[in-house]
Amino acid sequence: MNRSYNFSAGPAALPVEALEAARDELLNFEGSGMSIMEQSHRGANYDRVHHEAIELLTELLAVPETHQVLLLQGGATQQFATVPMNFLPEGGQAAYLVTGAWGEKAFKEAQVVAAGRGARAVLANPGGETGDFTSLPEQVEGLEGAAYLHVTSNETIHGVQYDSLYGSRYPDCGALPLVCDMSSDFLWQPTDLSRFDLVYAGAQKNIGPSGVVVVILRKDWMAAGNSSIPNIFRYSAHGAKNSLLNTPPTFSIYMVRNVLRLLKSGGGLAAAKARNEAKAARLYGVIEAHSDFYHCPVRQQDRSAMNVVWRLPNEALEQRLVEEAGSRGMSGLKGHRSVGGIRASIYNAVPLDWVEALAEFLEDFASKHSG
Numbered sequence: 001m002n003r004s005y006n007f008s009a010g011p012a013a014l015p016v017e018a019l020e021a022a023r024d025e026l027l028n029f030e031g032s033g034m035s036i037m038e039q040s041h042r043g044a045n046y047d048r049v050h051h052e053a054i055e056l057l058t059e060l061l062a063v064p065e066t067h068q069v070l071l072l073q074g075g076a077t078q079q080f081a082t083v084p085m086n087f088l089p090e091g092g093q094a095a096y097l098v099t100g101a102w103g104e105k106a107f108k109e110a111q112v113v114a115a116g117r118g119a120r121a122v123l124a125n126p127g128g129e130t131g132d133f134t135s136l137p138e139q140v141e142g143l144e145g146a147a148y149l150h151v152t153s154n155e156t157i158h159g160v161q162y163d164s165l166y167g168s169r170y171p172d173c174g175a176l177p178l179v180c181d182m183s184s185d186f187l188w189q190p191t192d193l194s195r196f197d198l199v200y201a202g203a204q205k206n207i208g209p210s211g212v213v214v215v216i217l218r219k220d221w222m223a224a225g226n227s228s229i230p231n232i233f234r235y236s237a238h239g240a241k242n243s244l245l246n247t248p249p250t251f252s253i254y255m256v257r258n259v260l261r262l263l264k265s266g267g268g269l270a271a272a273k274a275r276n277e278a279k280a281a282r283l284y285g286v287i288e289a290h291s292d293f294y295h296c297p298v299r300q301q302d303r304s305a306m307n308v309v310w311r312l313p314n315e316a317l318e319q320r321l322v323e324e325a326g327s328r329g330m331s332g333l334k335g336h337r338s339v340g341g342i343r344a345s346i347y348n349a350v351p352l353d354w355v356e357a358l359a360e361f362l363e364d365f366a367s368k369h370s371g
Contacts, residue, residue, distance in 0.1 A: 002329070004330070005357060005358065006332055007354075009184070012350075015349045036250060039250070042244075046250055057216075060268055067219060071214060079181070084110045086222075087226070088148075091118050098123060102155055106150060124149060135302050140172075148197065151178070154182070157338060161304035167301045186214065187269060189273035206347045207259050208252055280308065286362045293312065295312075307344075310342050
C-alpha cells in the first residue's frame with residue numbers, strides 16, 4: 001500500500017489501523033451480516049458503538065460529572081449559530097475573541113443571531129476583525145454584562161494556538177461562561193474541561209471523518225439554555241436523549257470510536273502530547289535553523305502544534321516546494337488561499353516518521369535554493 005504523507009488541514013489524516021478496522025467490518029459488522037451504516041441507530045449493535053464513543057471521550061478527557069458529552073451533526077460551523085441561539089438572551093451581549101479566520105466566522109454568525117434578538121455580539125479584542133492574526137491578544141475587553149466569552153483554541157489557517165507548547169494561555173474571564181471551538185486541536189493533549197462551560201470540535205481535523213461534531217458542556221448551563229428555539233438546535237433536547245434525538249451520523253461516530261480506541265491503547269492524551277510536541281519541535285526546528293530562507297510569521301509563544309505555517313522568499317519558490325514535495329508523496333502543504341505560503345498540519349494521526357521525512361526534505365530544499 002502506497003500511503004500519501006497527508007499534511008492536509010482537514011478532512012485530515014486518519015490512523016491506518018482505524019481505517020483497516022472499518023475496511024474489515026464494512027460489509028459485516030460483528031457478524032451481523034450488514035455494515036454499521038445499514039443498521040438502526042436504535043438497535044443494539046449501533047447502541048454499543050454510540051455509548052462506547054461517549055465513554056471513551058469521557059475517560060480520555062476526564063470529563064467532570066458536571067459536564068455531558070454530545071455527538072451532533074452540522075459540524076463546527078453549525079455551532080457558530082447554535083451557541084448564541086442557546087445562550088445569547090434577548091437584548092443581551094456575547095463577547096468574542098477573534099484570533100483568526102474561524103473565530104471571525106463564529107463572530108459573524110453570532111452577529112446574525114444577535115440582530116434578530118435585539119442583542120449584540122462584541123469583539124473582546126478590538127481590532128481583531130482586521131488583525132494580521134500572527135499573535136494572540138494580550139488583553140481581553142468588553143466582558144462586562146456578557147452572557148459568555150467565545151474563543152478559538154487553534155486557528156488552522158493562521159497557525160496560532162492557545163494553551164500551546166510554547167506558553168500561550170487562555171484568557172482569564174473570571175466567572176463568565178467560557179465557550180471554546182476546539183475543532184483543530186481537540187484531544188492533542190490533556191485538557192482541564194472544568195474551566196470551560198462549553199467546548200465543541202468538528203471531528204475531521206483530529207479524531208475522525210467529517211459528519212459529526214463533539215460538544216461537551218456544563219449540564220446546568222445546558223438546562224438554562226433558550227427553550228424557544230426548535231428542538232434540533234437545543235442542546236438540552238439532545239442531552240435528554242443522549243445524542244439520539246434524531247438519526248445520528250452513525251458511520252462517522254463509528255470511525256471516531258475506532259480512533260478513540262487507538263488513542264487509549266497508545267497511552268492516552270499524555271502520550272499523544274509527547275508525540276505532538278516532538279513533531280512540532282522537529283518542524284519548527286528546521287524552520288528556525290534556516291531562518292534566512294524559511295520564515296514563520298507567528299509569534300513564538302503563540303505557535304500552533306497542529307498547524308505549522310511558514311513563508312519562503314517568494315511565491316515561485318513556495319510553488320516549487322509544493323510541487324517537489326508532491327513528487328515525494330507529500331500532500332496538503334499549500335497554505336490557505338487567503339494567506340498563501342506553506343502549511344503542514346500535523347494532527348494526532350500524522351506519525352513522527354512523516355514529519356521526519358518532511359523535515360529532511362525541507363533541509364534539502366533550503367540547501368539547494370537558498371543563498
